[in-house]
Amino acid sequence: MTRGELRIYLGAAPGVGKTYTMLEEAHRRAERGTDVVVALVETHGRRHTQAMLADLEVLPRRTIRYRGVDFTELDVDAVLARNPELVIVDELAHSNVPGSRHGKRWEDITELLDAGIDVLSTVNVQHLESLNDVVAQITGVEQRETVPDAVVRAAEQVELVDMTPEALRRRMAHGNIYRPEKIDAALGNYFRTGNLTALRELALLWLADKVEDQLGKYRTDNKIDATWETRERVVVALTGGPEGGTLIRRAARIATRTAAPRSGGADLMAVHVTRNDGLAGADPATLARHRVLVESLGGSYHEVAGTDVPQALLDFARAVNATQIVLGVSSRGRLAQLLSAGVGVTTTALSGTIDVHLVPHERASQGRSARRIPPALSRGRRLAGYCTTLAGLPALTALLSLGPSLSLTNDILLFLAAVVGVALIGGLWPALLAAVAGSLLLNYCFTPPLGRFTIAEGDNLLALAIFVAVALAVSWVVDTAARRTRQAARAGADAQILATVAGSVLRGDRPLTALLERLRETFTLDSVTLVDKGTVVAEVTRPTDPLPPATPLPPTALPTAPLSPATPLAPSPPTVSLPAASPPTASLPAASLPAAEVKVDGELVMLLRGHPLAASDRRIIEAFAAQASVALRQERLTAEAATAKPLAEADRMRTALLAAVSHDLRTPLASAKAAVASLRSDDVHFDEHDRAELLETADESLDRLTRLVTNLLDMSRLQAGAFGVTATAIGAEEIVPRALDDLGPDGRTVTLHIPDDLPALHADPGLLERVLVNLTANALRHSPAARPPVITASSHGHTVEIRIIDHGPGIPENRWPEVFLPFQRLGDHDNHSGVGLGLALSRGLTEAMHGTLTPEETPGGGLTMIIALPTSSPGTPT
Known part of the structure; x- marks a missing residue:
């Protein structure tokens, strides 16, 4: 179907x-x-x-x-x-x-x-x-x-x-x-x-x-590879070199300028092509900083794997329907450019309809700085290889000379096996020494004429040449395999460390602290400190036992001032003092000075104290440092957002209050003013009935004004946390009728269902009565005359619930949060509804008594307000 x-x-x-x-x-x-x-x-x-x-x-x-x-x-x-x-x-x-x-x-x-x-x-x-x-x-x-x-x-x-x-x-x-x-x-x-x-x-x-x-x-x-320029997309290629920042900013400017009017800008994507074997390539710390920069400019960061960099780059660009590619001018020397076209030229030739921008930078055409290739094997194994060469080749020569006579071919094969063994033990250089020494021994001892470094027959010369070539090739292969194995192990360890770091950061409430602590644990450091513009912003230290009493030190050994988290760092003295908050101030030995200092970004520096670190660890530490910069930025943004939220809420409250004052407070004031002005007027003479009616109007208006001002002041005190609560044990059967009496004749229409065996509440009687009056008045205003409100009470464990039930039009569930916002009057559009503080104040008063006020839909239509308060017990909070 x-x-x-x-x-x-x-x-x-x-x-x-x-x-x-x-x-x-x-x-x-x-x-x-x-x-x-x-x-x-x-x-x-x-x-x-x-x-x-x-x-x-x-x-x-x-x-x-x-x-x-x-x-x-x-x-x-x-x-x-x-x-x-x-x-x-x-x-x-x-x-x-x-x-x-x-x-x-x-x-x-x-x-x-x-x-x-x-x-x-x-x-x-x-x-x-x-x-x-x-x-x-x-x-x-x-x-x-x-x-x-x-x-x-x-x-x-x-x-x-x-x-x-x-x-x-x-x-x-x-x-x-x-x-x-x-x-x-x-x-x-x-x-x-x-x-x-x-x-x-x-x-x-x-x-x-x-x-x-x-x-x-x-x-x-439809297998369409051609670019359709429906939207500008700019791809910037990153090598992990220092020129990446320049390329990213230039690509961002291109994306902004080439966007359609009012389109919000073109898409910016940064891509780094890694090797398929996953071994060491670009500096991860540099790439991490480039990623942060791209994302701060509104772009996205991507990594793809491939052996052919231009083809992998173009495959990615076509897959995302890119319209432009930004590349840096080759940093290789002129000779290298003559021998090979390079990524930029090749990409331009194969790009087709995609525009390619080659951006110059400071390192263009300067050539890559030569770097020393670290040995593939340890020093001990290399020494063992040299010893094997010096001892093994003479022993093999003696054995072949004293033993049964073999052909030159067999002798060469045995020496080749010896060279391979040396390569497996000591790596490239011992194997090269063995190959040269072996060829000399073969020439002198086993190639006619014997005892001389000459070769009589051309076949023997060819055999020795092949021996040397094979020995060198085998030595190189063995050394390369060992180096790649070591690199793969190192890359795997780095990846495992970074994966663990990412997990700990994501699971932690404070990502920056979690990141620094993970760095300290990974490299078994004494402390890790993040310093921004000379001020300590975060620090984690190894847990230690309390220090013994400080030993008096010569005045020259004491620092001039203790270092605290809020104090700018001075140039490093011979000794460094503990933070002021630590137990007795003592000086630390010079060995505790930073074992490494990593500059993260701008004036952000990471100081690592403890044992000396290997040079090979710096790459992974720089990756940690780059992530620490991101975590610090996120924490600061979160703090700024938390600071701005109360200000925005205060601004909203101020705006709403001004709107309320402009109408709801001015209306009773105007009514009272008009009544008093009429009574004081000499132009009109009022009889006793009219005078009494005007006085009643003024009195009611001033009462309304008093209630509104009282509510506003109470709301302000609640928000400031300065509202006094005097909680005591009181029964619901006592406080509810008292609240209904305050409502006058309307209160007598409310139906009560309160059990006699209900436990006592732990609440402020005056505040609870006020909450009940507000909620019941609302229920009376919205309930039809034929179905007046109902008030019930029930006990649930250590909580008593009082329900004020009305059968009016109700409020949609998705708007329930709005009813408790100050200055909200859902469904009220008359001039006598107040400023919309009743429910907001009621919830605030209830929460001040360690209770809750929540709405619920009334079966059959309407709204039920539930007051939940703790029962009176010895452990009840006051």
Whole structure:
């Protein structure tokens, strides 16, 4: 059976017209003769959307009863039984009611697709799993219903239903999206112009990635290697040399200048071609610094393996559909360039339609500095090789001279075996000595005329020449194999160390400290210190036993000032003092001075104290240092973000407070002012009834003003942590009726269900009463007259829960976090609702008493507020 095709209409926000556009497509398909049915469409009361359903066949939904309430969901069985060619299923990310066939609607759609039925569906960008946290950060609203990106990317077609923020807000203001009572709140919160602009950009970028994936798949399926310049992509080739920084910055400038207007810049990718054998190549520390630089400029870093560097580079560039390659001018000398074209020239010749930039730099054409090749074998083995040569060859000569006479060919083979043995024992140079000495001994002792360094026959000359050549070749091969074995072992050890480092850093809460500690443990150092501009920013030391009492030292041996983590480093004296926070100050011997000093970047330096380090360890230590720089930068960015977050929150609170003061505080003040001014006026004479009414208005307005100011002050004290709490044991059956009495006649309509055997609460009676009054007043305001609020209490272990239950319109679950934000009034649009501090203050007061305040959906509709407080016991915190 052929699997059905999925077409998804993607929108940046609710109301852009996804469902309407989807139904338009359904009508077009139906007019062309396609069998179309509507399985589920959420119209949300929008009349234009409802009108689009008029001429389409609509299947009944499945009814599921959950917690005493009937819900309707997609009836998968009904769709499968009807078996249409095309089915319409709205809201791809919807979570099904418990008891449904699947937990998510996209799973229902997958079953329909597997049955060979084509599906049209819709989804908003905020429901995509990969963007969920980004949308929450932008809008302040966390979306609980999400769909995996892979489900949407797997769709055969994804169509963006786009609308400018201004047009969407006009639709909202005209009542085409939400009911009139919700319009003001929506425009002032989720549907702000900035939010909609950001969501629109997210949708466009996500869809651009989807289109890029489709283009890449098409090029792969059709084996298209030629570059299609649909988007500028700049690839910079890195060798691991010091010129890499220059190349990266030049490539970044090229990427910026060659980008299309307002496209946000071209893609920048850095690539390093490593050898296929995985042995030593470029400096890992330098490559790590280059990676950091590329990523800081908005690019990405890649490594590919290959023996032919130009071909590997071009294969990578064509695979990513690159349009330009940036290379450095060859740093080889002129003679080397004459003998070989080099990577740059070869890449340019083979690049085809890809532009190649050869960038000059300081090391261009200067030649590579010669470096000493370290010996492949240890000094002991080389010495053993020389000893074997000096002792073994004379012994072999004596044995062949005194033993049975052999042909020259056999003599040469035995000497060749001796040379191979020396090569295996001592490596290249002892083997070369053995080859030369062996050839001389063969010539003098076994090649006619004997006893002379001459050769009478040409065949013997050829045999000796072959002997020398084979001996040299074997010696070189053995030495090379030993060197490669050593390099492979070293590379494997370095890779294991770096893998362990990466794991420890990822698992640690403080990556910089974890990285330095791992470096100290790996090389068994006494301490590792990271210094930035002369100031210690991080340090780890070997755990030691407490120091014995300090021995008096001559004044000349004492440092002039102790070194502390916040003190700039002075030039290294003969002795270094312990940090001031350590036990008694004593001086350390000069042996504890830095065993190595690694410059990381700029003025960032890593000091390593302990035993002397081998020169071969410096490469891996520099890689550690480069990662330490990255970890330090991340920690600083995290700290800056943590510092900026309270400032942003304070700014938001200040803005909201100004908005509240401009209306909610000014309204009762204006009413009181008008009443008092009327009473003081001599132009109008009021009777006793009018005077009493004006005084009552002024009194009520001032009472409202007092409550608002009190709430504002209490909220400020809560946020400053200066709110006093006097907790004591109190029974819920005592405090709840007292709170209802404060509500006057309305409080007597509330139904109570409080058990007599409920344990006592540990709370502040005054604060708890205030919380109960706030929550019950809210419940009374939203509950219908026929179904007043209900207050129940129950015990759960060491906690007592008080539930304030209303049966009003309720609040969607995805907006529950908003109800506790200061200056939020969800569903309230009158002039007597206050500044929206009631629930925020109630939660703050509850948490100050070591309790919690959480919302819950009321079965049958409405909202339940749950106050959870600890019971009174000897161990209860105060």
